Amino acid sequence: MPPVPQHLQTQYSLVTLTKWFSSLSFEWKKMAESEHSSSEDASMDSIEDHNKQDSELQFSEDEETLIIRMFNLVGERWTLIAGRIPGRTAEEIEKYWNTRYSTSQ
Numbered sequence: 001m002p003p004v005p006q007h008l009q010t011q012y013s014l015v016t017l018t019k020w021f022s023s024l025s026f027e028w029k030k031m032a033e034s035e036h037s038s039s040e041d042a043s044m045d046s047i048e049d050h051n052k053q054d055s056e057l058q059f060s061e062d063e064e065t066l067i068i069r070m071f072n073l074v075g076e077r078w079t080l081i082a083g084r085i086p087g088r089t090a091e092e093i094e095k096y097w098n099t100r101y102s103t104s105q
Contacts, residue, residue, distance in 0.1 A: 057096055
């Protein structure tokens with residue numbers, strides 16, 4: 001096989017490099033778009049989770065009665081109150097109390 005002339009080797013190399021950089025650039029754009037859409041998806045998920053948590057903040061009548069009685073006994077000691085209600089966190093109880101019984105409104 002005869003040797004390839006130098007000018008054709010250079011031209012071939014430039015074409016190859018151009019294609020490589022184009023594909024690399026395309027991949028970077030795809031990654032950037034993916035990260036951008038992922039951050040949008042994450043923020044939308046966060047908003048949906050927040051709305052879902054607000055709508056799920058419902059307590060049974062027994063839980064509500066116990067919260068009121070405990071609040072009258074110990075005040076705003078949410079951790080102590082939560083310790084008496086299985087499956088509830090102090091944050092949930094405090095948020096429920098402030099949403100339902102807050103006098104600052």
